[in-house]
Amino acid sequence: MGQWLSWIKSNEKELLKILDDLAKKAVETSEAVVVLFEDLSNVEQAKKIHELETEADVLTRDIFSELNKTFITPLDREDMQRIASKIDDVIDFMDGIAARVYSYKITTPPPYTMEMAHELVKATKEVEYMISKLQRIKNPKDMIEHCRNTSDIEHAVDDLYREAIRELFETNDAIKIIKLKDIYETMETASDRCVDVADVIEDIVLKYT
Template sequence: MGLRELLIPQDKVFFDLFEKQAGIVKEAAWQLVALTEDFTNVKDKRHAIEKLEHKGDLLTHDIYNQLNTTFITPLDPEEISRLAASLDDVLDFIDGATEKMQYYGIDAADSHMVELAKLIHMSTLEIESAVKGIRSIKDPRYVEERCIEVNRLENLADDVLAHAVTDLFKTNDAIMIIKFKDIYEHLETATDRCEDVANVLSDIAIRHS
């Protein structure tokens, strides 16, 4: 640690905020799995996820406010901004997918939706672990391994989407095709946004190791 860091303590509040944000993302993903596996009380379950999305927005706002008022930060300001934004994006797409499930009035989530939801949830578990790992970055390899796993899960989601769309176009129901394809793509994009988070975390681990 240099003289500058000794004289001006780095503010660790960002790590607390990021860990809370990652926890909310994980909770939303878990509730997404619960919704797709048991497609009942959709309005109430979707509302619970919407509340988490709003809570995540407030945390993101807190991070940006903290960034604007903190002279010395534990991470590069751009890294903080990118991580906050990418975590928020995951929440947005989870919330957006459930919104479409409700408003499109589908009767049930199919196996492809369930599988994509589970891949999102598994990705958020890895993200939460990686976020906790950047607090001290004692083991950058651990963080990097979590990020590699998120990338692997995103590749699996690509495959699920491809199979889902292939199966969908075997039907003759044009309205169903439009609705389901939109939901599939929203869910798969959530895994893309998880990969974005992993890329930011990987950059942080490498830069600060």
């Protein structure tokens, strides 16, 4: 019986470890997006981002398969699934940014993209911090504060997005508008998904503390 219980405990740790790795992968991808905008001629960078996205997909599948095998989970199964799929979404959209920049042959960073990319790094770091604390929520107030930080970052990205779109529509260049609007929207959605993760974490904090 003791052995069985210790197996459950180690399995709980394994689930949170994979979730942790996935959050780290989100930070790595957001930092890679910043590097991409620093030098858009570097084709290898878009490939690197896509590789990170593929690695994140594997981690997400691992979480779902572990959850299917595990009788007792450290947190609600649905909450863990939601966190994993939303972090995976963040990384998918960041891969989408790189894919669009490459497909549309963007050679200079469009206005506001660098600022938005830096905000995405901040947002993914907030997510990584919160995930790292899920194993033992010692300070619920601290967790809620980081959920709020993620929301503040998202508001900053929204402001940048609105400003970017406003200036873009002043250009009257239809092709440019279509391409850049798509990139801006993808960046904004990536930031929205970070808030989705924070919302699930806030629910968990309120439930378990």
